[in-house]
């Protein structure tokens with residue numbers, strides 16, 4: 046077992062896909078000569094050539110749409126959009142085409158397309174480079190949304206996504222790229238159907254994904270030192286939600302806090318709360334709680350960005366409150 | 373190799389890179405004006421050098437894009453604008469802000485994220501705004517500023533104000549749909565927009581030839597039936613002359629105009645860029661056309677500057693930047709309690725009664 050970074054794990058996954066399947070190609074802004082805006086695809090141009098590692102002009106709507114067309118035409122495109130913020134220029138192609146063509150055509154055409162993009166805040170990039178909009182995409186039927194939070198998932202989700210006959214969006218939190226740790230040499234494809242219990246516990250369920258998994262695990266350690274045994278669920282797939290895993294956990298703990306870097310209003314965290322109310326209302330011993338980003342565009346200065354984002358102390362405080370309010 | 377593969381091959385040659393100074397009509401300038409242009413360019417250069425230093429020191433964070441090498445464009449172009457005109461720029465906008473008259477101390481405080489910054493610290497390097505200077509950002513979405521400029525110009529036209537909106541953007545933005553949509557609409561409605569393209573040959577690591585089927589950017593603008601010309605962006609006088617001509621026509625109500633300034637960034641795209649995509653030698657070739665050194669020699673040749681004057685100029689710029697850094701250092705952090713401020717306009721800022729019950 047060697048150590049690797051999240052960035053290298055994604056690169057290994059890309060390399061594997063390019064080697065294994067001649068239909069696979071990578072396209073996006075600066076994925077080739079520049080080496081990728083987050084250096085994920087560094088070296089791939091030299092290895093696979095410009096036919097399969099395609100630098101595109103700045104034209105998000107068109108190269109994402111071209112990915113849809115190429116998928117329709119029998120290729121297996123991996124489209125990289127630099128960040129979720131720029132994917133808004135391609136929203137039309139993703140929502141009006143990728144997500145609908147299978148349905149509108151009465152099942153005649155599937156779109157086996159993978160779109161990768163960075164998401165999230167934490168690097169003082171201000172309000173046009175720091176939002177977490179994956180929850181928005183999770184609103185859309187017809188696409189699958191995944192968020193690798195571990196090295197195993199960074200390494201393994203891509204291949205499974207490529208095998209999916211429908212569009213899959215992969216959200217890589219930009220603070221994770223430098224995350225380093227051990228990864229089994231034989232690590233490979235992983236399922237993208239199930240949430241994972243990253244820390245078992247019995248007193249409450251902390252439900253999170255992506256960039257806030259680390260902060261939530263950290264909070265769980267603090268809680269453990271106070272005698273509160275938290276279970277941490279990593280959603281992994283934001284659409285479709287693995288409600289079975291969430292419900293099993295909450296039926297055991299009877300309490301839950303949802304941690305999400307998206308805003309609260311009209312959000313993924315709101316959806317999970319609603320489903321828990323619908324399906325586990327009588328299991329709950331305390332009101333559900335959420336720790337999310339403050340309802341403000343992400344500000345530039347560090348102290349304000351930190352204050353705007355979910356942080357371990359806020360997670361700990363929310364958990365204490367939920368546990369303290371025993372029915 | 374297939375034809376498609378040939379198209380995405382890197383262009384290694386640097387011979388085509390250096391633009392010919394092809395702009396006619398050199399300005400006859402006064403000594404005072406010449407020294408002022410030089411002074412403005414020096415202020416930007418020293419400001420940017422200081423920013424690079426402060427970034428290494430951790431005082432400035434996030435993304436930082438320097439304008440070093442491109443100073444003649446902002447300084448030359450601003451000469452054509454009056455106080456009532458508007459400016460829209462990109463994330464590489466410190467130079468435009470300075471040349472436009474945004475206070476250097478408040479600009480530096482914004483780099484730090486201090487409350488005294490021109491965007492109250494909320495925006496940082498990429499999001500400079502200043503209502504007094506009619507400086508509408510600081511837009512970090514490539515191409516995002518062009519439609520806003522079209523709208524500002526629309527408002528002027530609808531209110532019969534003889535103003536111009538100057539919109540700066542890079543060669544990379546020319547590939548975005550918003551570029552084409554904006555030029556089309558501005559031309560169709562004869563709106564007073566000056567589209568000012570800073571062609572520094574690269575969009576991050578993607579060289580113009582690898583992003584554009586038609587690399588003559590003025591030709592694209594002409595297809596929307598507006599006057600368009602390439603300009604030597606390393607020559608501040610050429611930039612000034614061309615922008616004045618274009619701005620005069622726009623101000624007369626003839627509709628939008630487009631200028632392509634051929635320039636070059638001497639530094640990396642941002643502080644995270646390893647510059648794998650270009651040769652150091654190419655950068656060196658362009659540095660020989662450094663807009664500050666070439667203009668300095670021109671002023672000397674014309675007898676408008678002496679070593680003594682230049683020394684004094686440099687000293688005063690250095691002092692000004694030092695004072696700005698002191699101002700930023702002495703600035704304060706906005707209280708965390710105000711985190712949710714300025715998401716919506718507060719009640720006292722809203723018009724009362726005009727939209728029915730409050």
Ligand SMILES: Cc1ncc(C[n+]2csc(CCOP(=O)(O)OP(=O)(O)O)c2C)c(N)n1
Nearest residue numbers: 131464512513514542543544545574575576
């Ligand atoms: C819509 C969008 N896509 C991608 C990016 C990432 N990005 C930031 S700057 C840049 C290059 C833009 O190049 P150009 O327009 O030539 O301006 P320059 O940086 O050369 O001044 C890219 C790709 C972005 N900010 N916005």
Ligand SMILES: [Mg+2]
Nearest residue numbers: 542543574575
């Ligand atoms: Mg450029």
